[in-house]
Amino acid sequence: MDFDDxxxxxAWRAEVRAFLEQHRDDGTDRDTVWDTGTAxxxxxxxxxxxxxxxxxxxxxxGRGGTPMQQAIIDQExxxxxxxxxxxxxxxxxxGPTVIxxxxxxxxxRYLKRLLRADDIWCQLFSEPAAGSDLAGLRTRAxxxxxxxxxxxxxxxxxNGQKVWTTRAHQSDYGILLTRTDPDVPKHRGLTMFVVDxxxxxxTVRPLRQMSGGADFNEVFFDDVVIPDAERLGDVGDGWxxxxxxxxxxxxxxxxxxTGIGPxxxxxxxxxxxxxxxxxxxxxxxxxxxxxxxYVAVLGARYTGYRQLSRISRGExxxxxxxAGKLSGTRSARDLADLAVRVLGADARxxxxxxxxxxxxxxxxxxxxxxxxxxxxxxxxxxxxxxxxPRADKGxxxxxxxxxxxxxx
Amino acid sequence: MNFDxxxxxxxxxxxxxxxxxxxxxxxxxxxxxxxxxxxRPGRAELVKxxxxxxxxxxxxxxxxxxxxxxxxxxEQAGRLLAGPSLVTFARAAVLLAGDDRLADLxxxxxxxxVVDHDGPVLDAVGADTFxxxxxxxxxxxxxxxxxxxxxxxxxxxxxxxxxxTEELVPDAAxxxxxxxRVGRTILAAEGLGAAARVLEIGVAYAKxxxxxxxxxxxxxxxxxxxxxxxxxxxxxRSLVWWAAxxxxxxxxxxxxxxxxxxxxxxxxxxQAAEAVIQVHGGIGFTWEHDAHLYWRRxxxxxxxxxxxxxxxxxxxxxxxxx
Ligand SMILES: Cc1cc2nc3c(=O)[nH]c(=O)nc-3n(C[C@H](O)[C@H](O)[C@H](O)COP(=O)(O)OP(=O)(O)OC[C@H]3O[C@@H](n4cnc5c(N)ncnc54)[C@H](O)[C@@H]3O)c2cc1C
Numbered sequence: 211m212d213f214d215d216x217x218x219x220x221a222w223r224a225e226v227r228a229f230l231e232q233h234r235d236d237g238t239d240r241d242t243v244w245d246t247g248t249a250x251x252x253x254x255x256x257x258x259x260x261x262x263x264x265x266x267x268x269x270x271x272g273r274g275g276t277p278m279q280q281a282i283i284d285q286e287x288x289x290x291x292x293x294x295x296x297x298x299x300x301x302x303x304x305g306p307t308v309i310x311x312x313x314x315x316x317x318x319r320y321l322k323r324l325l326r327a328d329d330i331w332c333q334l335f336s337e338p339a340a341g342s343d344l345a346g347l348r349t350r351a352x353x354x355x356x357x358x359x360x361x362x363x364x365x366x367x368x369n370g371q372k373v374w375t376t377r378a379h380q381s382d383y384g385i386l387l388t389r390t391d392p393d394v395p396k397h398r399g400l401t402m403f404v405v406d407x408x409x410x411x412x413t414v415r416p417l418r419q420m421s422g423g424a425d426f427n428e429v430f431f432d433d434v435v436i437p438d439a440e441r442l443g444d445v446g447d448g449w450x451x452x453x454x455x456x457x458x459x460x461x462x463x464x465x466x467x468t469g470i471g472p473x474x475x476x477x478x479x480x481x482x483x484x485x486x487x488x489x490x491x492x493x494x495x496x497x498x499x500x501x502x503x504y505v506a507v508l509g510a511r512y513t514g515y516r517q518l519s520r521i522s523r524g525e526x527x528x529x530x531x532x533a534g535k536l537s538g539t540r541s542a543r544d545l546a547d548l549a550v551r552v553l554g555a556d557a558r559x560x561x562x563x564x565x566x567x568x569x570x571x572x573x574x575x576x577x578x579x580x581x582x583x584x585x586x587x588x589x590x591x592x593x594x595x596x597x598x599p600r601a602d603k604g605x606x607x608x609x610x611x612x613x614x615x616x617x618x
Numbered sequence: 619m620n621f622d623x624x625x626x627x628x629x630x631x632x633x634x635x636x637x638x639x640x641x642x643x644x645x646x647x648x649x650x651x652x653x654x655x656x657x658r659p660g661r662a663e664l665v666k667x668x669x670x671x672x673x674x675x676x677x678x679x680x681x682x683x684x685x686x687x688x689x690x691x692x693e694q695a696g697r698l699l700a701g702p703s704l705v706t707f708a709r710a711a712v713l714l715a716g717d718d719r720l721a722d723l724x725x726x727x728x729x730x731x732v733v734d735h736d737g738p739v740l741d742a743v744g745a746d747t748f749x750x751x752x753x754x755x756x757x758x759x760x761x762x763x764x765x766x767x768x769x770x771x772x773x774x775x776x777x778x779x780x781x782x783t784e785e786l787v788p789d790a791a792x793x794x795x796x797x798x799r800v801g802r803t804i805l806a807a808e809g810l811g812a813a814a815r816v817l818e819i820g821v822a823y824a825k826x827x828x829x830x831x832x833x834x835x836x837x838x839x840x841x842x843x844x845x846x847x848x849x850x851x852x853x854x855r856s857l858v859w860w861a862a863x864x865x866x867x868x869x870x871x872x873x874x875x876x877x878x879x880x881x882x883x884x885x886x887x888x889q890a891a892e893a894v895i896q897v898h899g900g901i902g903f904t905w906e907h908d909a910h911l912y913w914r915r916x917x918x919x920x921x922x923x924x925x926x927x928x929x930x931x932x933x934x935x936x937x938x939x940x
Contacts, residue, residue: 211627211686211863212620219619278619475940482938494931497938501930504937505878509853512860515621522619533849585842593821593848595835 213515215282222279226286229259237292246330246380249296253327256295263301263325270309271322278522288473299376300324300331304385306458308404311443311451316404320383329382334372334405334429335452341374342583344387345396345449346602346610349431351388351403353438353445366390366403366441368411368434374577378414378427381407385455386436387448389607396607400448404440411435421569457526459578470535470574471542472567474507477549480564484552499548506541510534529591532584539575546571621859627690634694637667642700644908650771657701657772661744665726670704673711673800679724680711685800685865689807689858696811699911701772702741705923706732708804712797713749713756717786723747732797733778738766740922742776750780756790759783770914773922796869799876802923803861806876809883809919810858813851813890816912820844820894827899834897843893850886857882874940877932884926887916 215223230237237252256262264279266272273279295301305324308316323329340347349370354362368388378384384405391399407414411434416424443451481500485493514534517527546568550557553564560566575581589595602610623631641658649655664670672688674680681687685708692704707723710730714720722728731745742748748761760781768775787793821844824835834840861875891913895902902909920926 211622211624211859212867213863214619474937478934478937478940485938497931497934498927500937501881501932501934504933505857505881505930506853508860508874508878509850509857509882512621512856513853515619516856519619519621530852533852537849537853582838582842585845586838588848589835589841589845593835593841593844595821595824595841595844596833598836598838599832 219278219282223282223286226261226283229261230286230290230292234290234292237287237290246296250327250330253295253297253325257326262295263305266305266309266321266325270305270317271325276522278518281518281521291473291476295327296377296380297324297327297330299333300327300329303333303455303459304331304383307385307402307442307451307455310454311402312404313439315439316442320404324383330377330380332375332378332381332384332407333455334375334378334384334386335455336374337371338373342580343602344452345400346607347387347389347400349386349388350392351390351401351436353390364438366436366438368403368405368431368436370431372429372431374417374426375414375429376426376577378407378429379416379424383407384429385442386431387452390445390448392607392611394446394606395604396602396610397449398446399607400452401445402442402448402451403436404442405431405434405436406440409434409436419570419573421566421573423570470538471571472545472549474504474541474545477545478504480549481552484554487554488552496548496552499544499551503541503544503548506537506544510537510541529587532579532587535578536581536584536588539571539581542574543568543571621856623690623859627686630687631690631694634669634691635697637669638694638698638700642695642698644699644911647699647701647770647772647911648905648908651768654771657744657774659700661702661729661741662726664700664702664704664707665724670707671711671724673708674720674724675715678720680720684862685803686859686862688804689862692804692807693811693814693858696808696813696915697815699772699812699915702744702774703805703808705801705804705808706730706741709797709801710749712800713790713793714786715793719747719758731778732801733761733780734923737777737921738775739763739778741774742778743774748778748780748783749786750783751790751794752783754789754791755785756787756793757783758786770911770918772915773918775918796872798923799861799872800865802876802880802929803858803865803872805919805923806854806861806879806883807858809887809916810851810854812912812915813847813854813883813887816887816894816909817844817847817851817890819908820847820890820897823894824897840897843897847886847890847893850882850889854879854882854886874933874936877929877936880923881926881929881933884916884920884929887912888920891916 236255253262260273261283263272264275265277268274305321308320324331335344337347337349351366351368353366384407386403386405388401389399390401411432413430415428417426417428418424517531549564550568556562590597638659646658668681669691671680672683673685676682688704688708695704709732710723719728723730728747729745730747731739731742733739733748733750742763743765748759750757761778763776763778765776824840824844825833827834857879861879864871864875895909895913898909901907
C-alpha cells in the first residue's frame with residue numbers, strides 16, 4: 211500500500227503543475243465560467259499543451275495515456291480550484307461514444323475539434339417523459355422520412371423533444387438517442403445519432419434553473435434531417451451505445467481528489483475566517499457540522515483513491531463507483547449549507563459566492579442518475595438485492611405507452 | 619498509487635479469521651451476557667497466537683509488524699465480536715516502547731490495560747498491570763478493578779483504582795497522544811469488521827424473507843437503508859486503511875486520519891446495526907438474534923477513546939488550521 215506517484219507519474223504531475231501554475235490566471239478568470247469564447251480558448255490552450263483527452267487514442271486526437279495521468283490532471287486542476295472545462299460533457303461522454311461506435315470519417319471530423327473546444331457538444335438523452343426511465347423516450351427517427359417516399363435510405367427524419375440538455379444553447383453537436391422502432395420492447399427500438407445543432411428544425415430554448423442561471427435547455431426537433439452517415443452504431447442498437455456513454459460518465463466521475471460541489475479545504479478555510487465572530491456555543495456547533503461533512507468528504511476521497519488504484523491496475527470502475535456520487539451530493543450540500551450559515555447576517559440574502567453555490571447543488575442529486583436511482587443500482591448490482599417488479603417487462607414500447615395512458 | 623491491501627494482508631486476514639473463528643463468535647458473546655462466560659478467544663490465546671502482539675518489535679518478543687497488519691487482524695476480530703480488544707495491545711506497544719514490561723506482555727506474563735481518565739476502562743477485567751498518564755508522566759502499576767454491568771460484555775469494562783505506580787516516562791504527553799491515535803485506528807478497524815459483518819447478515823435476510831409476495835430486499839425502503847449503510851461501511855474501510863497507513867508512514871496525517879476513522883466508525887456501526895435490526899422486523903428485536911450483539915458493540919465503542927462528538931470536533935479543529 212502506498213500513495214506515492216511512480217517516477218513517471220511524479221514527472222507527469224510536475225509537468226502538469228508547472229503548466230497550470232503558469233497559466234492559472236487564464237483559467238480562473240471569472241469569464242471562463244460564463245463566457246464561452248474565453249472558456250473555449252482556455253480548453254484549447256490546455257489541449258495544445260497536451261492536457262485534454264490524454265486517455266484518448268492518438269488517432270482520436272488524444273495521447274493514448276493512462277487514466278492515472280488524467281486523474282493527476284484532475285487533481286492538479288482541483289488543487290488550484292480551476293473550474294471544469296467547458297466541453298466536459300463532450301470529453302467525458304460524447305467523444306468516448308464516437309470513439310467506440312463512430313465511423314472513421316466521424317472520428318476524423320469530430321474528435322480533435324471536440325478536444326480543443328472548437329466544437330462544443332451536448333448529450334440529448336432526457337425527455338419530458340423519460341428521465342430515470344431513459345429507455346421510455348419518444349423522439350422519433352424515421353428512415354427516409356417515411357416509408358413511402360421512394361426508398362431514400364440515406365437520411366433520417368427526426369421529430370420530438372429533449373429536455374434538461376446542458377449547454378445545448380452553446381453546442382455545435384450533440385449525441386441524440388431516438389426511437390426507431392416502437393413495436394419492440396423499449397430497450398430494443400432505439401438508435402443513436404450525431405446531430406448538428408445548427409441544422410434546420412433544431413430549436414433550443416434555454417430553461418431557467420432554480421439557481422437563476424440557464425445552463426440547460428429544452429430542444430425541439432421538427433423534421434430535422436440527419437444523414438445516415440451520422441448514425442452511431444447499428445439501427446436498434448442505441449441502448450448499447452447509450453450504455454457506452456453512461457459508462458464513460460462513470461469513469462469521468464470516478465477518481466479521487468475531485469468531487470461534487472466545493473472543496474472541503476476551501477470551506478474549512480472560509481469557516482476559519484468566520485469562526486472567531488461566533489459565540490463559543492455556536493463555534494462548537496459549527497465544528498460538529500464541519501467535522502461531519504469533512505469526514506464524509508475524506509471517506510469519499512479515500513474511497514476514490516481505492517478506485518483509482520484499481521483503474522491504474524487496468525480494471526474498469528464497477529457500479530460501486532456510484533457510491534461516491536451518492537455521498538457527494540449529500541456532503542456538498544452540508545458543506546455549502548455550513549458555508550452560508552457562518553456568513554451570519556448575510557446568510558439570508560443572495561448575492562454572494564456561497565449563496566449562489568448552494569442554489570446549484572440540489573441539481574447534482576438529480577443529474578447523471580438521481581440519488582434514488584443510484585441506490586437502486588448499488589442495491590441490485592453490488593449488494594445483489596432483487597430488483598423491483600417492473601410493469602414494462604415483456605411488452606412493446608407501444609403497449610407500455612398504452613398502459614401508461616390507461617387505455618387497454 | 620496503490621491504495622489497496624496487498625496479497626500478504628489478505629493472507630493475514632484469512633489466517634486471523636481461521637484462528638479467531640475457532641473460539642470467538644456472536645454466540646460466545648451472547649454466552650457472556652447469559653451466564654458470565656469468559657471472553658473469546660481471551661487474552662492468553664490472543665497473545666499466544668501472535669496476532670495481538672503484531673506491533674511489538676521482534677526483540678521484545680512481538681511480530682515486528684505494522685499498524686496496518688494489526689488493523690487487518692482487528693477487522694476480522696470485529697466481525698466475530700472477539701475480545702479482548704486489540705486496541706489495548708496496540709496502545710501498550712506504543713506506551714511501553716523501550717521498556718522491559720513490553721516483553722512481559724508479549725510473553726503472556728502480564729495483562730495490561732490502559733487507563734483513560736474518563737470512566738470505566740476497556741479490558742480492565744482480567745488485567746494486572748495498568749498504564750496511565752498522571753501529571754504528564756506515563757505511570758505503571760497494579761490496580762483494583764470493579765467490573766461494571768455490561769452493555770457489551772466483550773469489552774471488559776471496569777472501574778480501576780490504581781495502586782502504587784512507578785513513573786516510566788516523565789514527559790509522556792506526546793507518546794500518550796500517539797498511543798491514543800493508534801488505538802483509535804485499531805478501534806475503528808474493529809468497528810469496520812463489526813459493521814461489515816452485521817450488514818452482510820442484513821443483506822442476506824433481505825434476500826430470503828418474503829412479504830407481500832416478494833423478497834423484502836426488493837422494496838426500496840429496505841434496499842436503500844442497506845445501501846446507505848453499505849456506502850458508509852466502504853468509506854469507513856478507506857478511512858481505516860488511511861489511518862493505519864498514516865500511523866506507519868505519515869505521522870503528520872495521523873491526527874486527522876485517526877480522528878476521522880474513529881468518528882466514522884462510531885456512526886457507521888451504529889447506523890448499520892440499527893438498520894439491520896429494522897430490516898429483520900420482530901426477530902431482529904429478540905435476544906436470540908445476533909443483531910443486538912453488534913448493536914451493543916456500537917453503543918459502547920462510540921464512547922471509547924473519546925466519543926464521536928469529540929472526534930468530529932477534533933477533525934474540524936484540524937481542518938480549520940490546515
Ligand atoms: C442540472 C442538470 C443537468 C442535466 N443535464 C442533462 C444533459 O445534459 N442531458 C440529458 O440528457 N439529461 C440531463 N439532465 C437530466 C437528468 O438526467 C434527469 O433529470 C434525471 O435522469 C432524472 O430524470 P427526470 O428529471 O425525468 O426525473 P424522474 O425520472 O421523473 O424522477 C422523478 C423522481 O422519481 C424518482 N424515481 C424515478 N425512478 C425511480 C425508481 N425506479 N426508483 C425510485 N425512485 C425513482 C427520482 O429519483 C426522482 O426523485 C440534467 C438534469 C439536471 C438536474
